[in-house]
Amino acid sequence: MDKKTIWDLGRPSVDQYRSRPKLPLVLVADNIRSLNNIGSLFRTSDAFLVERIMLCGISACPPSPEIHKTALGAEDSVAWEHYDRTADAIARLHADGYTVCCLEQVKGSVGLNTFRPDPEGRYAIVVGHEVDGVSQEAVDASDLCIEIPQYGTKHSLNVSVSAALALWHFFTALHTS
């Protein structure tokens, strides 16, 4: 089993990537504090054809050397926009026909392992602050909450890990080619 070379992988250039179709899947960063986490969201979104990232509130925006350290250039390939208020981003998504899913531990949540995205649907995933999680205001404005079952000692997973699990779950449902 030989490892693939960069040529075997056939990765697109940034220009090629930007012109290719994306999935109807938006990532919403609700007040993410760490620039490393923002960078990681870009890197993962690049791999899974995320349509765009909505950076809300205190979430930092490119260009930034700290974001670049973990995004490794994916901050140039993935489209993004900034909203001062997460509620405004969610209102925009609703107006555009997206189902808005918070990734949060709430009463009445749906387990990530049991949620089946409609392959014809359009989705946004909201991830939240490293300590406080998704704000109650954003939870209240969303259509549903998805929770990652966890059995350990820690309160939660790292936000860039949680986001990746959710993006992967939706990617496998929405990506058909």
Place this chain on the structure above:
Amino acid sequence: MDKKTIWDLGRPSVDQYRSRPKLPLVLVADNIRSLNNIGSLFRTSDAFLVERIMLCGISACPPSPEIHKTALGAEDSVAWEHYDRTADAIARLHADGYTVCCLEQVKGSVGLNTFRPDPEGRYAIVVGHEVDGVSQEAVDASDLCIEIPQYGTKHSLNVSVSAALALWHFFTALHTS
């Protein structure tokens, strides 16, 4: 949809966690350079009841303030051991009846989205160095290679993100209660 409190979540203490049954799922770190990544592997393994982590080669071991920064204490709840050579860890796993799966982009790999773990099986997932990936020696010693399909501009995902996706995939197959 009210957010769950720490009491609603009912997380176990470190002592409670250590005495609980784990999944027959081992994570092998093949020369992971970054202590932040090691810490993240612990935090994710804690959530998903990973049996133990085998830290191989240059992969750093707890206790370490840098590992703690991302593990947040999960370095105390998750069992671990160190091997100088990844090949020795894999030989030990084979002797104990584990199917050893490298998470790597190789010719002849199986897609993570299509691989169906046997719910009765015992598995080890090998993840590799941040730049070089899993070593060819470890690939050669393993039973199969699992690859995460990626469509972006970057060569690969961050190793703690890749590991989390694989652990989550196996967790959902092996965790039945």
